[in-house]
Amino acid sequence: MTPSFQIEARCGAARAGTLLTAHAPVHTPVFMPVGTAGTVKGVPQETLEELGAELLLANTYHLYLRPGMETVRRLGGLHRFMGWERALLTDSGGFQVFSLNELRKVSEEGVEFRSHLDGSSHVFTPESATGAQIALGADVIMAFDECTEHPADQKRARESMELTLRWAGRCKRYFEEHKEEVPWKTSDLRRQTSAKRQLLFGIVQGGMHAELRRESAQRTVELGFDGYAIGGLSVGEPRHLTREMVAATLEHLPADQPRYLMGVGTPEEIVEYARLGVDMMDCVLPTRAARHGLLYTSEGRISIKQARYAQDESPLDRRCGCRVCARYSRAYLRHLYASNEALAGLLNSLHNLAYYLDTMRAVRHSIELGDFAGFPSGVRSPHASGR
RNA sequence: GGACAGGUGGCCGAGCGGUUAAUGGCAGCAGACUGUAAAUCUGCCGCUCCUUGGAGCUACGGAGGUUCGAAUCCUCCCCUGUCCA
Numbered sequence: 300m301t302p303s304f305q306i307e308a309r310c311g312a313a314r315a316g317t318l319l320t321a322h323a324p325v326h327t328p329v330f331m332p333v334g335t336a337g338t339v340k341g342v343p344q345e346t347l348e349e350l351g352a353e354l355l356l357a358n359t360y361h362l363y364l365r366p367g368m369e370t371v372r373r374l375g376g377l378h379r380f381m382g383w384e385r386a387l388l389t390d391s392g393g394f395q396v397f398s399l400n401e402l403r404k405v406s407e408e409g410v411e412f413r414s415h416l417d418g419s420s421h422v423f424t425p426e427s428a429t430g431a432q433i434a435l436g437a438d439v440i441m442a443f444d445e446c447t448e449h450p451a452d453q454k455r456a457r458e459s460m461e462l463t464l465r466w467a468g469r470c471k472r473y474f475e476e477h478k479e480e481v482p483w484k485t486s487d488l489r490r491q492t493s494a495k496r497q498l499l500f501g502i503v504q505g506g507m508h509a510e511l512r513r514e515s516a517q518r519t520v521e522l523g524f525d526g527y528a529i530g531g532l533s534v535g536e537p538r539h540l541t542r543e544m545v546a547a548t549l550e551h552l553p554a555d556q557p558r559y560l561m562g563v564g565t566p567e568e569i570v571e572y573a574r575l576g577v578d579m580m581d582c583v584l585p586t587r588a589a590r591h592g593l594l595y596t597s598e599g600r601i602s603i604k605q606a607r608y609a610q611d612e613s614p615l616d617r618r619c620g621c622r623v624c625a626r627y628s629r630a631y632l633r634h635l636y637a638s639n640e641a642l643a644g645l646l647n648s649l650h651n652l653a654y655y656l657d658t659m660r661a662v663r664h665s666i667e668l669g670d671f672a673g674f675p676s677g678v679r680s681p682h683a684s685g686r
Numbered sequence: 687g688g689a690c691a692g693g694u695g696g697c698c699g700a701g702c703g704g705u706u707a708a709u710g711g712c713a714g715c716a717g718a719c720u721g722u723a724a725a726u727c728u729g730c731c732g733c734u735c736c737u738u739g740g741a742g743c744u745a746c747g748g749a750g751g752u753u754c755g756a757a758u759c760c761u762c763c764c765c766u767g768u769c770c771a
Contacts (some may be wrong), residue, residue, distance in 0.1 A: 335722050356721070394721045402723075415723035446721075502721090533720045541720090561721035568720080584720045591719065606715070636725095643719075645727060 303525055303644070304578075304628045305618045308490055310671040312549075312576035315663045318354075318526075318557055320386040320438035321485055322378060325353045327557065327578040328666075330569055330659040331388060332652055333586060336361045337381045340586055341644035342652065346382050350654050351620075351682070353385055354439075356581045359431050360392035360423070364414055369432045376436030376482030388439040388581075393502065394562070397446035397534065405445060406576050416681075423453045425469035433474070435499065436482040439640075441528065442470040444502040449534040456506030459514045463504045463530075474499045497669040498525035506531060507540050509547040516551035526557035529577075533562045542571070549576050564656055566595050570674065573662045590646035592636045595619045595654045601629075603647070621653035626635060 306316040318325040332339045332347060335358040339347060347355065357377060362368070371431035374380045376571060377387055395412065402413040409424030428443035443466050447459040478496055485495045501524035505511030519527060529548045532541045545560060552558050559579035560572050568579050585595065592604040603610075603615075611629040623632070623646045635643035665671045 331721095333722065340722080341725085358722080361722085388721095390721050395723090397721090399723070441721080444721095508739045528721080530721065559721090564720055580721095582720050583724090587719060587722065587724065587726085590724080591717075602717085604716090639725075641725080 302555075303498050304555065306555065307667070308667045310666040310669050311574065313574050313662075313671050314576060314578060314667050315666040316557070318386075318439075318498075318578070318579060319494045320354075320498065321483075321496065322387070322438050322488060323353065323385040324373070325386050325579075326489050326663060328569075328573040328659055328662055329354055329579050330655045331356045331579065331581040332655075333581055333583045334381075334604070335583075336365070337377065339531070339648070339652070341590065341641070341648045344381065346649060347383075350653050351660065352389055352652070354579070355383065355385070356388050356389050356390060357381075357435070357437065358392070358395075359435065360390075360395045360412070360427055362389075363392070363423075363431050364416055364421070368431050372434045372482050376434075378436060378483065386439070389432045389435050389437040390561075391432060391441040391443040392423050393441065393444035393530065394446050395429075396444075397448060398530075400448070405462075408463075409443075409466075410445075425466040426473040429470045429473045429499075430477060430480075433477055433480050434482065437497065438494070438681045439500060439526070440474075442467045442499065442501050442524070444504060444530055446534065447504050447506045447531045449507065449531075449536045450576060451506040453506075453508055453511070456504075456508050456511050457527070459506070460504045460511055463502065464515065464518050467501050467519055467522055467524075471499065471501075471524070500524050500526040500557075501531040501641050502528045502561070503529045503548050503552075505544070505548075507536055507544060509543065512544055512547045513551050520551070520553060524556075526559060526579075527552045528559040528561050530536040532560070533564065533582075538568075542575075543574060545575055545577065566655060567676070569655065570658065570662055570676065573659070573666075574582045574671065574674075585651035586648045589649075589651040590644045592643075593649065594647060595630075595651055597654075603629065603633050604636050605633075610648065615650055616654070619650065619654060619657070620651050621657075623647075623650040 303319045304316055306314045308315040317325045318327055331354045332352050334355045334548055337357050371377055372381050380508045392608040396405060396410050397413060402415060404411045409422055412421045414421060425443045431441035434578055444463040445459050447456055501519040501522060503515045503519050529545055532544055557578045560577040563582055565581050572580060576676060592602055594615055597618040608629040613629055614624040615629055616624050632646060665674045
């Protein structure tokens with residue numbers, strides 16, 4: 300197997316590396332904006348490129364429901380369909396096993412969902428979820444897992460973990476048998492990197508139980524994947540537990556393979572997890588919070604909807620170099636938000652993503668320089684609290 | 687000049703004898719959001735005072751009246767809309 304991940308620098312547990320995907324190299328640690336339905340809500344692809352996003356996450360469940368696998372496949376795969384030439388990762392739908400709690404039924408075979416769009420019934424199995432991801436053709440695809448709910452006692456967490464492990468084996472097997480069916484040929488790709496195929500990542504579960512995390516990690520690694528994700532976190536547990544589970548899992552993952560912490564976190568958290576040795580992270584927070592008027596700045600969070608910004612001529616963040624901060628005032632951004640203008644979602648998302656992506660680039664840079672230890676931990680006093 | 691209809695909290699609008707400081711919606715204010723069922727959701731939203739829970743005051747165009755009790759019933763007045771002269 301061609302190595303798809305190179306580590307170029309280390310600083311403490313943190314690593315700076317490159318994930319070699321079929322479409323484009325991805326410099327890690329990387330933050331991936333979430334574009335569930337084939338779009339990072341409100342932000343066009345050209346803007347994402349401008350912001351330096353190298354890897355986007357899309358969701359199999361959503362794309363399967365609409366526009367459907369067959370449509371995407373006929374249109375040449377997800378990259379071509381959405382006009383994105385850099386790297387893509389698809390989530391398997393495992394998170395929907397968790398989030399669509401009321402709308403699904405889990406069995407050994409797989410999961411039966413009722414569509415949140417029209418109530419129609421659909422079945423996802425490890426095989427079908429993997430097949431769907433091959434059809435979409437993302438560079439990195441994820442094993443179909445059960446994202447364990449929180450709280451889950453030891454018994455429940457083990458049961459869920461075992462199911463995810465069995466499913467992981469089935470995903471791997473299916474992938475090995477069908478990986479040639481991707482909708483693109485590496486020879487046709489404009490950029491050529493050493494990966495000639497999709498990468499399949501396994502997902503570690505285990506709830507909030509360190510021993511289960513260890514066991515899940517070890518047994519997932521035994522199955523053999525191109526990278527390993529830490530799943531089942533940020534599901535409502537206290538932050539210190541998240542951190543403990545991340546640490547407990549990382550210990551048992553191969554040092555030379557990419558590690559992906561799913562669904563995390565705040566700007567402060569992504570720095571901390573990079574410090575622990577996580578290479579990849581994704582989170583809806585920057586984009587969702589942006590659409591809800593919550594903006595991350597070098598001085599803390601700003602809730603742009605607050606009355607105090609109505610006549611504030613200053614930029615969102617003086618230290619930010621993004622287009623929004625260069626051009627618009629807080630007063631204007633507040634006005635756009637209050638007026639329910641679509642531009643509010645776009646500008647706010649643009650800024651938050653710029654902030655996240657800049658943060659990650661700074662983290663990588665400081666790892667390369669070997670002074671990540673001195674990197675600000677980023678626990679900034681909330682600008683907009685109180686009052 | 688006449689006939690109807692109507693005047694409710696910042697706005698729209700329900701209520702049509704007590705359980706009504708008054709349903710809803712909007713606007714306003716604050717909060718939540720972490721592999722997106724999210725441009726969503728939650729709380730507050732007459733004034734004053736004390737600790738939660740309350741207490742007091744002022745309120746449904748105006749003035750009278752009926753009633754134990756009125757935003758709700760009656761009388762007169764003012765205003766608005768539509769129609770007829």
